Amino acid sequence: MIRPPEYIRSIRPYVPGKPVEELQRELGIGDAIKLASNENPLGPSPRAVEALCRVVGGLNRYPDGSCFYLKGALSEKLGVSPECLITGNGSNEIIDIAVRTFMSAGDEAVMGVPSFVVYPLAVQSVGARAVQVPLKEWRHDLHAMAAEITARTRIVFVANPNNPTGTINYADEFERFMEKVPDGVLVVVDEAYREYVRDREYPDAMEYLRAGRDILILRTFSKVYGLAGLRIGYGISRKEIIGEMDKVREPFNTSSVAQAAAVASLGDDGHVERSVSLNEEGKEYLYREFRRLGLEFLATEANFIYVMLDGPVAAELYGRLLREGVIIRPVGPDAVRITIGLPEENRLLVEALRRVFSRWTGPVRPAM
Numbered sequence: 116m117i118r119p120p121e122y123i124r125s126i127r128p129y130v131p132g133k134p135v136e137e138l139q140r141e142l143g144i145g146d147a148i149k150l151a152s153n154e155n156p157l158g159p160s161p162r163a164v165e166a167l168c169r170v171v172g173g174l175n176r177y178p179d180g181s182c183f184y185l186k187g188a189l190s191e192k193l194g195v196s197p198e199c200l201i202t203g204n205g206s207n208e209i210i211d212i213a214v215r216t217f218m219s220a221g222d223e224a225v226m227g228v229p230s231f232v233v234y235p236l237a238v239q240s241v242g243a244r245a246v247q248v249p250l251k252e253w254r255h256d257l258h259a260m261a262a263e264i265t266a267r268t269r270i271v272f273v274a275n276p277n278n279p280t281g282t283i284n285y286a287d288e289f290e291r292f293m294e295k296v297p298d299g300v301l302v303v304v305d306e307a308y309r310e311y312v313r314d315r316e317y318p319d320a321m322e323y324l325r326a327g328r329d330i331l332i333l334r335t336f337s338k339v340y341g342l343a344g345l346r347i348g349y350g351i352s353r354k355e356i357i358g359e360m361d362k363v364r365e366p367f368n369t370s371s372v373a374q375a376a377a378v379a380s381l382g383d384d385g386h387v388e389r390s391v392s393l394n395e396e397g398k399e400y401l402y403r404e405f406r407r408l409g410l411e412f413l414a415t416e417a418n419f420i421y422v423m424l425d426g427p428v429a430a431e432l433y434g435r436l437l438r439e440g441v442i443i444r445p446v447g448p449d450a451v452r453i454t455i456g457l458p459e460e461n462r463l464l465v466e467a468l469r470r471v472f473s474r475w476t477g478p479v480r481p482a483m
């Protein structure tokens with residue numbers, strides 16, 4: 116049988132959050148709630164749904180590969196020229212495109228750990244090396260990351276807020292980091308959750324773009340805009356960088372329905388505001404209830420909460436909650452990530468946790 120190169124064989128595949136339908140198939144649980152993939156529990160904007168319904172009659176045609184209208188709408192919103200924008204099948208695809216454009220075998224990319232697991236996968240898939248720098252106090256250790264930059268480094272990934280921790284790096288430390296990054300290294304700032312951030316010290320990555328730095332800012336319609344199923348995200352960078360990346364991009368990489376829904380979503384600020392305030396409410400509720408349960412967790416700037424457990428019991432907790440009809444995400448042996456859901460979903464989660472912990476024997480934080 117044909118075998119891929121060693122660098123492909125050694126990749127450990129991405130494990131996505133379990134879909135609700137799978138739980139139904141496997142355990143016969145019909146009314147499961149999914150708090151595992153940081154989706155918007157409110158759903159998409161009704162305007163997005165209307166817009167995509169309007170274009171479905173034209174599905175026999177290929178989409179506009181240049182994303183004229185979406186780039187136009189983004190360009191107006193962001194105050195950048197359309198030539199500084201690239202759209203992708205989710206921001207995930209733009210990570211891949213950036214890696215395929217700027218990296219080859221033997222190169223290195225620096226990133227935090229734990230962070231978004233797609234970065235090392237993308238880097239390994241071109242035979243390059245992922246240099247993973249442990250977080251410090253649950254945040255990217257930008258000082259240590261800058262120190263890992265060598266002549267082989269092509270990209271540094273900074274997820275801000277970070278997934279799975281929900282933490283951010285502040286403007287002053289980001290500034291010091293950017294001072295240390297040499298010319299010729301692309302800083303990819305992944306802002307998938309930026310709309311949820313409340314902290315005023317959140318850096319404005321666009322400032323560095325305006326200053327002519329080699330920076331690529333990633334954003335997505337999958338989170339606060341509630342369009343994860345359509346797969347659409349975008350990158351903002353200097354036009355020369357976008358020009359190179361466009362050579363590698365598949366000609367029709369974003370669908371016509373996704374483009375139409377994304378444009379309509381940009382015109383519905385009310386939906387974004389409602390989504391963010393629902394997240395804030397859910398966050399306060401879950402903080403309070405997690406404290407009551409004795410759970411240790413990190414304050415979040417995103418739409419999910421990182422919960423630390425007392426031992427290597429994340430898989431066990433995940434399995435027990437599954438049987439209660441609640442899907443969360445184990446992230447490592449002793450931590451889980453829980454997406455903030457609708458008020459009712461959050462309440463059901465807390466009740467399920469209470470039931471699980473009341474029957475729990477052995478070391479886990481807490482035993483209520």
Ligand SMILES: Cc1ncc(COP(=O)(O)O)c(C=O)c1O
Pocket residue numbers: 152153204205206207208231274276277278305307334335336337343346347348
């Ligand atoms: C930090 C981060 N970046 C990027 C993505 C990818 O999002 P999408 O491809 O749906 O735009 C995710 C999704 O979970 C994420 O957490």
